Amino acid sequence: MSVSSELLINEGSMRRNRAVRRFGQIGLWLNPVFAYFFLWAPIVILVLFSFNDSRSVASFTGFTLKWYNNILNNVMGAERAFSTEIMLNAFRNSLFVGTVATAIATALGAMIALALARGNFPGKKLIDGLLFLPVVIPEITQAISLAIFFKVAFDWIATISGERIFPGFHTIIMAHVTFNISFVAIVVRARLADMDPQLEEAANDLGANPWRTFWRITFPLVLPGVVSGALLAFTLSLDDFVITFFTSGVGTSTLPVFVYGLLKLTVTPEVNAISTIMMVLSTLLIGISLVLQARSASRV
Amino acid sequence: MTTYDVELIDIVKDFESGGKPVRAVDHVSAQIADGEFFALLGPSGCGKTTTLRLIAGFEQPTAGKVLIRGLAMEGIPAYHRPVNTVFQDYALFPHLTVEQNIMFGLQMEGVNKKEARKRASESLDMVRLPDVGARKPHQLSGGQQQRVALARALVKKPAVLLLDEPLGALDLKLRVNMQYELKALQRDVGITFIYVTHDQEEAITMADRIAVMNEGKMLQIGSPREIYEHPDTHFVADFIGETNFIAGALLDQDADGFGRVRLADESVIKAQLSQTLRSAGGAVTVAIRPERIGISTLQQRPEALGTDVDSGEITLLDALLVDSQYIGTDTRYTVRIGDESDLVVRVQNTSERDNSAIAVGQPFKIFWRPSSATVLDR
Numbered sequence: 001m002s003v004s005s006e007l008l009i010n011e012g013s014m015r016r017n018r019a020v021r022r023f024g025q026i027g028l029w030l031n032p033v034f035a036y037f038f039l040w041a042p043i044v045i046l047v048l049f050s051f052n053d054s055r056s057v058a059s060f061t062g063f064t065l066k067w068y069n070n071i072l073n074n075v076m077g078a079e080r081a082f083s084t085e086i087m088l089n090a091f092r093n094s095l096f097v098g099t100v101a102t103a104i105a106t107a108l109g110a111m112i113a114l115a116l117a118r119g120n121f122p123g124k125k126l127i128d129g130l131l132f133l134p135v136v137i138p139e140i141t142q143a144i145s146l147a148i149f150f151k152v153a154f155d156w157i158a159t160i161s162g163e164r165i166f167p168g169f170h171t172i173i174m175a176h177v178t179f180n181i182s183f184v185a186i187v188v189r190a191r192l193a194d195m196d197p198q199l200e201e202a203a204n205d206l207g208a209n210p211w212r213t214f215w216r217i218t219f220p221l222v223l224p225g226v227v228s229g230a231l232l233a234f235t236l237s238l239d240d241f242v243i244t245f246f247t248s249g250v251g252t253s254t255l256p257v258f259v260y261g262l263l264k265l266t267v268t269p270e271v272n273a274i275s276t277i278m279m280v281l282s283t284l285l286i287g288i289s290l291v292l293q294a295r296s297a298s299r300v
Numbered sequence: 301m302t303t304y305d306v307e308l309i310d311i312v313k314d315f316e317s318g319g320k321p322v323r324a325v326d327h328v329s330a331q332i333a334d335g336e337f338f339a340l341l342g343p344s345g346c347g348k349t350t351t352l353r354l355i356a357g358f359e360q361p362t363a364g365k366v367l368i369r370g371l372a373m374e375g376i377p378a379y380h381r382p383v384n385t386v387f388q389d390y391a392l393f394p395h396l397t398v399e400q401n402i403m404f405g406l407q408m409e410g411v412n413k414k415e416a417r418k419r420a421s422e423s424l425d426m427v428r429l430p431d432v433g434a435r436k437p438h439q440l441s442g443g444q445q446q447r448v449a450l451a452r453a454l455v456k457k458p459a460v461l462l463l464d465e466p467l468g469a470l471d472l473k474l475r476v477n478m479q480y481e482l483k484a485l486q487r488d489v490g491i492t493f494i495y496v497t498h499d500q501e502e503a504i505t506m507a508d509r510i511a512v513m514n515e516g517k518m519l520q521i522g523s524p525r526e527i528y529e530h531p532d533t534h535f536v537a538d539f540i541g542e543t544n545f546i547a548g549a550l551l552d553q554d555a556d557g558f559g560r561v562r563l564a565d566e567s568v569i570k571a572q573l574s575q576t577l578r579s580a581g582g583a584v585t586v587a588i589r590p591e592r593i594g595i596s597t598l599q600q601r602p603e604a605l606g607t608d609v610d611s612g613e614i615t616l617l618d619a620l621l622v623d624s625q626y627i628g629t630d631t632r633y634t635v636r637i638g639d640e641s642d643l644v645v646r647v648q649n650t651s652e653r654d655n656s657a658i659a660v661g662q663p664f665k666i667f668w669r670p671s672s673a674t675v676l677d678r
Contacts, residue, residue, distance in 0.1 A: 196389065196391060198387050198389065198391040199391050199393060201378070201385075201391065202385070202391035202392075202393070203404070204357075204377070204378040204379045205356060205378055205379070205384055205385045205453075206379075206404055206408055206453075206456065207379050207380075207405055207408035207409055207456070208379055208404070209377075216404070217393060220395050221394070221395055
């Protein structure tokens with residue numbers, strides 16, 4: 001009697017435990033669902049309405065590609081002409097700024113990372129700390145500081161040489177380089193930190209001088225880090241609005257600045273379409289960057 | 301003048317640590333002959349790895365000289381030294397295949413690809429690991445990676461091979477197997493090995509000579525037998541194997557290198573003096589290995605001992621059994637002698653003798669030869 005009742009109690013409590021655990025599991029599953037809902041809902045709506053057959057965002061009336069079609073055919077709604085040419089020009093500007101700024105920032109950032117990881121010089125800790133500054137200071141602060149810096153510098157050059165320099169691609173590129181250096185350096189630095197320094201000693205030991213050690217061992221091993229840093233820099237450069245807005249001159253609008261110009265009128269489905277394309281492009285680049293980082297991390 | 305493969309002349313190495321200089325290697329001198337298997341043995345942080353790195357050229361000595369084949373190595377970078385290293389964690393290049401790893405060193409010498417490939421494959425055969433050339437290091441087991449690291453270093457045919465705890469990451473059984481293999485390999489290739497380890501058993505099994513290091517100092521250099529049987533210092537006696545230490549006072553020394561020591565209970569025993577004994581009298585320690593002590597009721601001709609004692613050929617002391625432990629091959633007894641100190645005695649278990657025949661509290665005599673005991677500075 002006592003034995004069987006004990007068994008029953010155990011069975012009951014086990015059933016209760018199982019129910020609690022089941023509930024917990026559902027909770028654990030629901031938690032990210034809600035979190036991701038808040039994170040992604042606006043983006044999902046944006047993408048959804050870029051395919052909406054109606055000009056109004058009140059309801060989804062059907063699937064269409066006409067907004068994508070419109071932006072490639074100089075049409076923007078019924079009332080206003082849209083210049084595909086200006087958009088494509090802005091996109092070309094973005095690519096140009098992104099490519100040049102990425103190339104410079106990647107070279108400089110990778111060198112800084114290498115110096116910080118392997119070098120031993122006074123002030124190394126300070127430089128290491130300052131590396132994170134552009135990442136943490138508000139973008140608007142950086143944008144204004146760059147705008148003031150360029151103004152002061154150009155005024156100064158003008159008084160010395162009498163030659164006035166106007167903002168243009170060079171100022172945008174310089175500005176993008178300044179914030180991208182940090183991102184590249186941080187990514188490459190992390191990669192170098194993961195790398196066993198004994199590998200370089202082993203290469204040395206086997207008769208490779210520092211130059212050959214770098215090109216045969218260090219560089220191939222940090223290359224995935226450099227590439228993923230470059231992709232990150234390129235993405236940030238493509239997406240940047242605030243800093244570009246403050247440092248651009250006439251006729252150098254990048255795609256985000258162009259989109260902002262469209263928004264001044266009204267949010268049209270065409271804007272949704274452009275934004276969706278930009279988002280897909282950025283996500284793709286970041287995705288490649290992450291895959292590269294993960295794959296190379298597993299190899300060290 | 302004899303030239304050695306490696307000669308360390310009064311090496312000092314200081315490191316900066318938190319603003320304070322720390323002496324990692326403290327006036328170390330050693331001569332290592334061609335074809336010798338030389339072990340640097342000591343606890344972690346004793347300076348043995350730093351010594352190895354000084355020979356490899358990864359560190360520069362603060363003072364002193366490293367000579368390799370009679371040539372001063374000052375200012376010669378690691379990549380120009382005729383030595384190669386097997387690293388503790390192997391340090392195989394993860395982005396290269398096994399074959400490319402082994403060919404790397406040859407290509408740095410300018411050996412052409414075809415020749416390098418041939419020698420790499422020979423080298424893999426030598427470490428009994430053919431058919432893995434196309435694989436990446438991470439696809440190999442720890443033991444296999446270890447062999448590849450060995451092949452990569454040996455393919456360069458260095459004057460000296462430096463090994464930094466190469467078996468440390470392997471499991472026990474593999475480690476023991478590799479000890480024999482490494483020793484056999486060293487005999488075959490005839491290259492000088494300098495082998496860093498903290499494992500005394502490993503050093504004793506493999507090395508021709510052992511240098512015991514502690515706190516940056518090289519305390520004793522000698523054959524495994526010398527180190528084990530005649531430790532020069534308390535540290536060496538304690539670090540290598542198990543040792544009993546008995547406190548006493550040195551009364552006198554004779555011409556044969558023996559001395560008489562009075563223990564706390566006034567009994568006087570004879571023991572061999574250590575090579576480096578500084579004290580000419582006064583407080584000393586007598587070291588005696590547990591397996592060198594006999595127990596009269598169990599072993600060895602107690603009736604014969606009487607005459608030996610008188611002639612000073614044997615040391616005989618009264619003792620009581622405190623505890624005994626069966627540990628497989630041996631029985632380990634704790635016995636208390638007249639001065640109230642406890643000694644450990646190990647007696648081998650054999651089929652002829654019943655080692656459990658003595659009981660706790662039972663009195664008997666323990667004995668040893670004076671040459672088995674060493675007088676050390678306290």
